Amino acid sequence: AQTVTQSQPEMSVQEAETVTLSCTYDTSESNYYLFWYKQPPSRQMILVIRQEAYKQQNATENRFSVNFQKAAKSFSLKISDSQLGDTAMYFCAFMKLDSGYALNFGKGTSLLVTP
């Protein structure tokens, strides 16, 4: 079974600053996907960024980027130029390729962006 660990229950960052959320995972699979999802107060799950395990290049989406270290089984999310709208719960998630689209989530990190 896969486990996803987010060791930072809460984090805070000032507007315009950079923050990094950590995530580690444990798996014996060689092919998989990793995701970061954002859950704002509305509770709608929003995909932030996706990383295919077979790709060495780290994924980037505008202000969001990841540091994917496959050997270390680490998948951190960096948010640059933080905005107030980034305030949300952030979940790291793992998906096996043969599981359809079932996701295994970490416990989440509550991020607060302050003015």
Added chain:
Amino acid sequence: GAVVSQHPSWVICKSGTSVKIECRSLDFQATTMFWYRQFPKQSLMLMATSNEGSKATYEQGVEKDKFLINHASLTLSTLTVTSAHPEDSSFYICSADYSVFGTEAFFGQGTRLTVV
């Protein structure tokens, strides 16, 4: 993008009654949908995988007879919480896969169930 709609967004029911939650893929067909449960300030836990035209696959520890899942069409999956009790109060979220946009699960907006 692909849109998944859940209904209702919130529901209050009396203990002992049953409540049905619908999950619809509005602009695509989903052969597989997933149901998650989220307790307050906690993560999403996969409850079951719903496959169109076949029985759902439940995760270990999830009561099949309490959480009935039906995936009768390619755009609709339903979760029925039978004989609900206060401990069933939770936030339930569905997702559907749509490979056209790459490997991504699309989530409904969730249903907050309160059993009184």
